[in-house]
Amino acid sequence: MSALPPKHARVVIVGGGVIGCSVAYHLAKIGWRDIVLLERKRVTSGTTWHAAGLIAQLRASQNMTRLAKYSQELYGALEAETGIATGFRRCGSITVALTEDRREEILRQASMARLYGVEVEPITPDEIGARYPHLNLDGVKAGVWLPKDGQGDPSNIALALARGAKQRGAAIFENVEVTAMPRNGLRVTGVDWRAGDATGHIAADAVVNCAGMWGRALGRMAGVNVPLQACEHFYVVTDAIPGLGQLPVLRVPDECAYYKEDAGKILLGAFEPVAKPWGMDGIPADFEFDQLPEDFDHFEGILDTACARMPMLAEAGIQSFFNGPESFTPDDSYLLGLAPEMDNVWVAAGFNSIGIQSAGGAGMALAAWMDSGEKPFDLGDVDIARMQPFQGNRRYLMDRATEALGLLYADHYPYRQKATARGVRRSPVHAQQAKLGAVFGELAGWERANWFADPGQERTYRHGWGRQNWHDNAAAEHAAIRHGVGLYDMSSFGKIAVTGPDAEAFLNRACGNDVAVPPGRLVYTQMLNTRGGIEADVTVARLAEDQFLVVTPAATPLADQTRLRRLVGDARVTLTDMTSAEAALAVMGPRARELMALISPDDFSNDAFPFGAVRQVELGLGLARAHRVSYVGELGWELYISADMAAHAFDVLCDAGAGLGLKHVGLHAVDSLRMEKGFRHFGHDITSEDHVIEAGLGFAVKTAKPDFIGRDAVLRKRDAGLERRLVQFRLADPAPMLFHAEPILRDRAIVGQITSGAYGHHLGAALGMGYVPCRGETAAELLASTYEVEIAGRRVRAEASLKPFYDPGSDRMRG
Known part of the structure; x- marks a missing residue:
């Protein structure tokens, strides 16, 4: 040195x-x-x-x-x-499918690749063999060829x-x-x-x-x-194979293996289903260009399968068996x-x-x-x-790491749930929901009731690319909220208290909407960046002159509170994470008012408790704060209850609702309900890259107030006009499913992607949202085109709309 x-x-x-x-x-x-x-x-x-x-x-x-x-x-x-x-060369890559589910996945990936401008070609088993003649094609159903992939x-x-x-x-x-x-x-x-x-x-x-x-x-x-967390990662390198020649990279994810030709040798690597975490007690101080001890027993099954898939490997000598660490996240x-x-x-x-x-x-x-x-x-x-603070826990990381490495080559099913390191964060009503048949998924460590199994029904996910094994359960839950009354738990949603003499002015600078409403009112708003992109999607309830509650999606409270903290400056405000202090139960559906009347003496009439109102109410033997707001497009209330009273409130709601046909509802049904209503999902439909006006959320921005972040960008966009618009789609064929990232075609040309998708049980077809270019066009011109969505190579006709397909005037939730 x-x-x-x-x-x-x-x-x-x-x-x-x-x-x-x-x-x-x-x-x-x-x-x-x-x-x-x-x-x-x-x-x-x-x-x-x-x-x-x-x-x-x-x-x-x-x-x-x-x-x-x-x-x-x-x-x-x-x-x-x-x-x-750098040794970089474009040798191309082939991914092969050995199952029908994997075939569906790689064909969906091929559709996505075209959307992203990546050259891709679905190929048959014979075409795979022509490009990779050493491969045993037994069981191979399909493949995709990406000619510009490479190695270095x-x-x-x-x-x-x-x-x-x-x-x-x-x-x-x-x-x-x-x-x-x-x-x-x-x-x-x-x-x-x-x-x-x-x-x-x-x-x-x-x-x-x-x-x-x-x-x-x-x-x-x-x-x-x-x-x-570091995990052991294994590969073998063969001796030189005479006459091998240059080959594309080959991935056989159903056998957990990848193959790379380099200098006349084959490197065989694997992402095995159960990985081996390493370095839990710290990494040795002298670790440098080091290998880990060989574990041939751990790799042997992968190698045996690979020799059957690539018979020449059985004849080639192994030059090196390598085991080295790689780091993996949860x-x-x-x-x-x-x-x-x-x-x-x-x-x-x-x-x-x-x-x-x-x-x-x-x-x-x-x-x-x-x-x-x-x-x-x-x-x-x-x-x-x-990332949540608890995710730095060493035991959590070790347990999750055993699964994380293998998920790289596992089937990437929609709704797939992690199996390891579960149960860290639970709602106060988790045990009560479990007794009622809840099947839980995990988000940010929270165990959340995603759907409810019927008596005697298996309480597990059976993943696939078609209708899920819980499709009918979600349909029944969906119908309860559309026609009767349903109850779901949203305790995992973030809750950030913003208090102090400058709380109103501070939030008005951070948010696009005007939070200067009287105590007892709430507003829906976004936090914007200087480009008008959406950094957060929240509701802000004013509880008192100097006290507000910001409710955020379950995945973003840390990010949202951090953003607010960095904006505080000299403002006299205090930020407090209240997420775990309060449970939140949503009572939704046309009979919600009847149920509320049974559990509380307070007046829930539209005159006394209009949409957007916030009131403290009596609930059973305790208290709650009721917010008149809806993410499902129906009459209803979100009930915020101190954690110590949540179990009691849940029992009271269940007992009173029995005579009204109250149904417990999971978050999969909530997702389909919000899709029918055209409500945006942060992280999918709206992100930091999506302008709030083009996202159709201009109503939640009040440029009459000065100096909020993003105001100039909003004004510029309104003057210049829209480059694209968020459009809602309904498939004409009721059978196919939409999940995410399927290409949108306008007059047979790819113009965008589905940002989020779900099945609309009330409307009877899969629904999606996605941005469509519209520079210089009127809304009528935009909608006059023919639209299709490509699903695993198949194009399906779609109806486009700028208004919600369900209750476009929002009469039901405001009534």
Whole structure:
């Protein structure tokens, strides 16, 4: 090491794997100076050096695909820029299906690929054999061919990024270990380091945690939660096979295997269903370019199956049996962005064995985010703010990691539920719902009743691509709310108390709608970014002059409260997470008023308790706060009850509702109900990338009030006109199902994707939403076209509407 680290840096990046090198490269490329990267050993020495180097284009969402495609383009150009060969070549890839369910999945993926501009071709077994003649085609039902997928040299990609960063002024120091991150309030002041016998401190404006499998421990050093867990990842490399020639990457997910040809050898890797977590007690201090002990017994079944699938493997010698660690997150999506706990600690870690294909795009996106202070586009899939504090628990991570690795190659069914690390967070009425037949799913650790089984019915999910095994249950629950009365639990929804003398002014700056309503009223609103994109979708109830309650989706309370906290400045407000303090039970349906009259002496008439009102009421022997609002398009109330009284309130509702035919309703039915009403779902239909006006939510924005975030962008959009509109679709054929990301065709040309889909039980067909370009068009012109939705290669006619298909005037929920 020729020099010691400097005393000050604009940013310190910790970790010299491919991710850290990419962040350094991209920050330098956009003009940042005083960039310092610290690597505890040598660049690439953690997990980058032993990565398989597969570089695919297609990911699960449009923006993740955008980032993967960017990585490919970058790696193809780095050699000319830096003089280091990345080994990148477009060899193409084939994914094969051995079951009908997998065939459906890969054909849906092919439809999605076309939508995202990825070249793709569904191919028959014979065509698979022509492209990969060594493959045993027994049981192969179908495949997809992506000609522009590729592979590269992981170490050289990282080294090229490092050189590119240094050429632009970044400083990279090897064999320098970060030992501490001193803090002042919600900011780290820099990093302490050790290099041999030398020690020092770098004062820094920002720190980026790119420490890979060390990321969790480094996060703790900075007071930041980085939930990831290392797992053992296995592959074998054969001896050279004479005459092998170049081959595409081959994936056989039904056998948990992938195959890569490199220099006349075959690398066989696997994502086995039950993984082996590693490093639970910490990673050895001297770990560098290390392998883990072989475990041939663990890999033997995969290898035996692979030899049957690729008979030449049985004849080839094994040059190496490799076992090395990779880091995995609880939901198999990586962690990117500004950590919620601190205001200048950023994270790019936990890449779930796709670090090479993700690194270029992830580094570009994070650099743009750090530079502007706002996400460059929707990064909700990977935003670290989605992670809950408890998910850093070591036992939780170990248990979930046994499943997470295998899910990469498992069937990606809609509604698929995680099986491990369950039961962490439970509603106060969880046990009562379980006795009534609830079948629970999990979101952000919450166990939530998704549907209710009939007496004697199996209480489990049987996943598939058609109508689910709970379809009829959800239909009955749906009908109860449309025609009678239903009860569902929404205790998992976030509840943030905003109190203080400046609470009204503060929320009016943060929100698009006007929260200056009298106490006892609520408003529906969004929090916007400066581009008019939607950062949060909430209701705000004014409980008193200086007291508000912000109700958020169950997945976003931490992100929403963090956003509010960062906006506080000098405002005299206090933010308090009330999520676990109150249960929330929704009573919905045309007979909801009858039920409320049976359990409370308060007046629930439309005159006394109009839509949008908030009142404290008596409920049974206790108290509740009733909000007159609806996410299902029917008359009803959300009842907020202190956790200690929730079980009593539930019993009272059940007893009184028995004579009215009260039905317990799960959240799958709620989703189909909101789809019929055209209500948006945050994270799917509305994101930080979607303009609030184009999302059809202009009614919830009041530009007459000054100085709220996004106001100028709203005014500009209203002046310039819409580029696209969120449209609702109903399939003409009642049989197919819509879930998410199916292509929308307008006059036979792909123009967008389904942002969310569900079956509309009252309307008798699958429903979807999606954005359609409309520049310079009237609503009538937009709707005059012919629309179809592509489902696994089949195009299905769809009716388009800008108004809800169900009760477009909202008369039922306001009546």
